[in-house]
Amino acid sequence: MRENRSTPAGEHRPVLLEEVLAVLEPRPGEVVVDCTLGFGGHAGELLQRIGPEGRLIGFDLDQENLETVRERLTSIGHPFTLHHSNFAGIMRAIGQENLEGCDMVLADLGMSSMQVDDARRGFSYMREGPLDMRMDGSRGRTAADLLNTLPEDELASAFLEIGDEPQASEIAAAIVAIRGEMPLRTTKQLAKLIQEAAPVKVNPYPLPGEPKAWQQKIRPVARVFQALRILVNRELANLKELLRVLPTCLRPGGRVALISFHSGEDRLVKAAFKEGLRNGTYTATSDDPIRATYEERGMNPRSRSAKLRWAKRAEY
Numbered sequence: 001m002r003e004n005r006s007t008p009a010g011e012h013r014p015v016l017l018e019e020v021l022a023v024l025e026p027r028p029g030e031v032v033v034d035c036t037l038g039f040g041g042h043a044g045e046l047l048q049r050i051g052p053e054g055r056l057i058g059f060d061l062d063q064e065n066l067e068t069v070r071e072r073l074t075s076i077g078h079p080f081t082l083h084h085s086n087f088a089g090i091m092r093a094i095g096q097e098n099l100e101g102c103d104m105v106l107a108d109l110g111m112s113s114m115q116v117d118d119a120r121r122g123f124s125y126m127r128e129g130p131l132d133m134r135m136d137g138s139r140g141r142t143a144a145d146l147l148n149t150l151p152e153d154e155l156a157s158a159f160l161e162i163g164d165e166p167q168a169s170e171i172a173a174a175i176v177a178i179r180g181e182m183p184l185r186t187t188k189q190l191a192k193l194i195q196e197a198a199p200v201k202v203n204p205y206p207l208p209g210e211p212k213a214w215q216q217k218i219r220p221v222a223r224v225f226q227a228l229r230i231l232v233n234r235e236l237a238n239l240k241e242l243l244r245v246l247p248t249c250l251r252p253g254g255r256v257a258l259i260s261f262h263s264g265e266d267r268l269v270k271a272a273f274k275e276g277l278r279n280g281t282y283t284a285t286s287d288d289p290i291r292a293t294y295e296e297r298g299m300n301p302r303s304r305s306a307k308l309r310w311a312k313r314a315e316y
């Protein structure tokens with residue numbers, strides 16, 4: 001698993017853009033909620049399509065992202081409002097806007113390329129920086145706080161259950177051993193510790209197309225960093241809350257598109273849409289996730305693990 005990095009050509013190109021537009025079918029005058037503005041790539045395309053009579057409501061936990069996106073969307077000239085808050089509070093935001101619901105909801109989960117590229121944020125194991133990892137840098141506990149205080153079994157279960165890391169116990173034990181002498185503070189310090197605690201097990205009989213040995217070498221580091229980021233930002237709890245309130249947010253006939261990059265997230269989305277179809281809240285959902293095309297994968301490595309699922313709210 002490699003860290004998601006965009007090539008210059010694919011930089012800031014929204015993931016699965018054509019596919020998102022095809023499933024959401026934005027029309028002039030509609031109300032759209034972009035739960036995860038990021039650089040505002042999807043939001044800009046949606047805003048152009050809903051036009052001056054429509055309304056876009058956007059969320060991001062990251063104040064720095066919001067400043068960038070505000071400029072970008074303002075240049076389009078159609079109405080929008082931005083919220084520096086968690087998309088789990090989507091119902092409150094819709095109420096504040098005096099709306100009864102929205103026609104479309106999009107969430108492109110995880111972190112943005114701006115966040116991963118900024119060493120000060122501590123999301124990247126390839127850049128030396130403080131172990132922060134908070135999307136909202138103004139509140140909450142940092143990755144360093146969690147690593148230096150959580151009990152060993154809690155760290156191990158996060159690495160195993162969220163990160164799918166088979167050597168979770170060894171890594172958690174190494175963290176607890178070192179923090180007694182010296183607290184963990186930086187990304188490279190953690191990456192080195194993981195590499196030493198979890199020697200890479202290279203498959204001696206790789207299947208055709210399986211990652212090369214050097215790629216496997218960074219797997220435990222990538223898995224643990226992803227698990228920590230999800231833990232720090234309570235990403236699974238936020239997604240569960242969004243899935244719970246979605247049917248109430250969407251107007252009859254409304255559409256939702258969710259892009260995930262983590263198997264646990266995709267399982268939650270799949271289960272919620274399936275249940276919605278069973279109980280009649282949704283009239284249609286994707287059977288299988290929509291994946292990036294070969295061309296997009298080549299241009300933007302981040303898209304390789306992206307899974308898009310959609311659902312359509314019943315007409316009553």
Ligand SMILES: C[S@@+](CC[C@H](N)C(=O)[O-])C[C@H]1O[C@@H](n2cnc3c(N)ncnc32)[C@H](O)[C@@H]1O
Pocket residue numbers: 013014015035036037038039040041042043059060061062065085086087088108109110111112113135238
């Ligand atoms: C993958 S990026 C979105 C990229 C965006 N679709 C674009 O076109 O540029 C995800 C963004 O969602 C934000 N985010 C993640 N979880 C959030 C949450 N619970 N509430 C609000 N924003 C969140 C992150 O800060 C990040 O900026």
